[in-house]
Amino acid sequence: MHLMDKNPLSADFRLGFLGAGQLARMSGLQAFRYGIQVGVFSDRPENEPVQFMTPHSQSGSFSSSDDLASFAGTCDVLTLENEFIDSDILARAQEESGTPIYPSPQTFALIENKLIEKKTFEEAGIDVTPYALIGDEDALESFGATHGWPYLLKSSKGGYDGFGNETVHQLEDAREAFDKLGGHDGHDIIAEAFVDFTHELAVQVARNETGHVVYPCCETVQENHICVALKTPAPVAPAIQEKAREIAVHATEAIDGKGLFAFEFFLTPEGKLLLNESAPRPHNSGHYTIEGCVTSQFENHVRAVMGLPLGATDLRKPAVAMINLLGTDQRDAQIDHALASLQASDGHLHVYGKLDSRPGRKMAHYTLLGNEMESTYKKAREVTRAIRI
């Protein structure tokens, strides 16, 4: 049933996570239910969320293939929870240790850089947000002339949740942002047109040698470039949802993905879907799947990298709302005023175990299942409104 030399359903099988945040934590909890061991490699000194749930923890540098290979040698397979490690470092760690990494370094190489990512998906026939590599300051002006102001400038690597992104309204802004993002220090900077859209949508896909499964299409509700909530299924026509799911599967195949992948789309007023971002790992847009779907994105992540058959993605109820609970205060992490959220029937609180809270930091999330979207979403917001973290 398995494709590795060793049966992954062995009590001494160890799945290693590169990165120790909430995504690895939620995947790791699913690894435990298969009776296996969890290892974690963190680039931070200590006290990361996964380090509280395993005795097998190691620290080192994401830019050292030796550090990674040394950790890899203690594991049977490795996986990722972020995009902070270069694909060539991953490839070297894999070669030095002999421990497979999924998603593979080859897959990762096709999407690790925003420029390469866009080219990869364009070549696969997928529509992406209009963009250009900004080689020098002149290009800043011409991009604005062609696609209109404002537009986005992005560092081609390492950005997430709006960090590494700058909205520029005029040439002066653009010059400042280009400099701030490292354009004069040799960083690739890309410009992206502001797309007129009615909804931001997301879809997750799990894929391995046994096949693939695709999750329902959800809407991501954004404030200040940060996802604050999800609605599943997305309140758009079923044909649009289906199209987004098809593109997501096609995109996963285009990078020969093994693991769990997330894709974010803009839906334009004309009904066109533009691929905006991809992530080779479980993603905030799939947090609703823990209770909302028969098999969560985290469980299918684990199944995929273990080479096991993938689980069904059907929704458990007609409407699933998810609220991101961001830090409200700078303090030792604790959740106050969660009573209403815990009392709501079919409401589910997930706390990530970060020791320190600060405003805007992703600390927890809350999922509410219901029979109708707008009332479910409204209730989810209401019962979480008083929460302080």
Add this chain to the structure above:
Amino acid sequence: MHLMDKNPLSADFRLGFLGAGQLARMSGLQAFRYGIQVGVFSDRPENEPVQFMTPHSQSGSFSSSDDLASFAGTCDVLTLENEFIDSDILARAQEESGTPIYPSPQTFALIENKLIEKKTFEEAGIDVTPYALIGDEDALESFGATHGWPYLLKSSKGGYDGFGNETVHQLEDAREAFDKLGGHDGHDIIAEAFVDFTHELAVQVARNETGHVVYPCCETVQENHICVALKTPAPVAPAIQEKAREIAVHATEAIDGKGLFAFEFFLTPEGKLLLNESAPRPHNSGHYTIEGCVTSQFENHVRAVMGLPLGATDLRKPAVAMINLLGTDQRDAQIDHALASLQASDGHLHVYGKLDSRPGRKMAHYTLLGNEMESTYKKAREVTRAIRI
């Protein structure tokens, strides 16, 4: 919202488990989703299931209140996963450390011994299986004369899964069993009549200061005194299910239970319910609740001892079947031939992380959700039939 001095939803809050087996492991995984820390105290040297999922692990003796108090001092609250620690040792550990234990030593004292347990529930007006304390060998004969042969002899403490139980068919058997169970070494031995029954049923209750919740009534399918499967809801009249749930709540109140409690019943051909066993902890009969109910017994166990409001117990689908996967071989633990079980839609495999397998040992379980009981149960048995552990 919380009733302890410290907010239990704090990242440094630590829930300690006395016992490191699969029940503590499955509860511990739920503790992690609330962002807290898990500690474990084991009476075995190493490599117990929970010890693989926390850096906070300690070993010692269940009969030493000092060992327990030393562990308790590292935790904010303690809970149990078995009945192997005397209530007076628990009380002393609680007093020495100042760390609360739930269920409380007082609750535990009312049910730790089979004789006391039966008296406690009888006094609460609950029908129990006919029994008698066997003071000497003469009593063996008179019990058989009154209640008929065969009957059961049980050591009043420490038995589970049929260990510590002996079926006796005649006086000679009874004498041998009395001796084997320690009747001549001062152990309390009780006789229990064989009850004519149509079904064995079970119900779980979670209870704390915020209220209580009661789970659906399930049927436990037994072979050789070991639970091999569950059917939920139990295939008996709704009025019988409701009655079992009422008794379970009443029994929990009778012992002022704070935590998660499980109750097993015999249903007689006349439709009478006799309480057979109780457990002050998550129980095998509630494993189906992980996917089968909105909130699992393990999550409500954690919520109850943390002083949080309890979660809804509604069934997710009309029929839930659970199969215990017992060890088939003496070997390093691994699961072979699980493909069909993993491929079944809404089928859920849970492996406990024990390193060694042996025939009959509880190693894993499998839950299948469906729309109709008999077909769901049949399919669950079919897709797990080939599994070797």
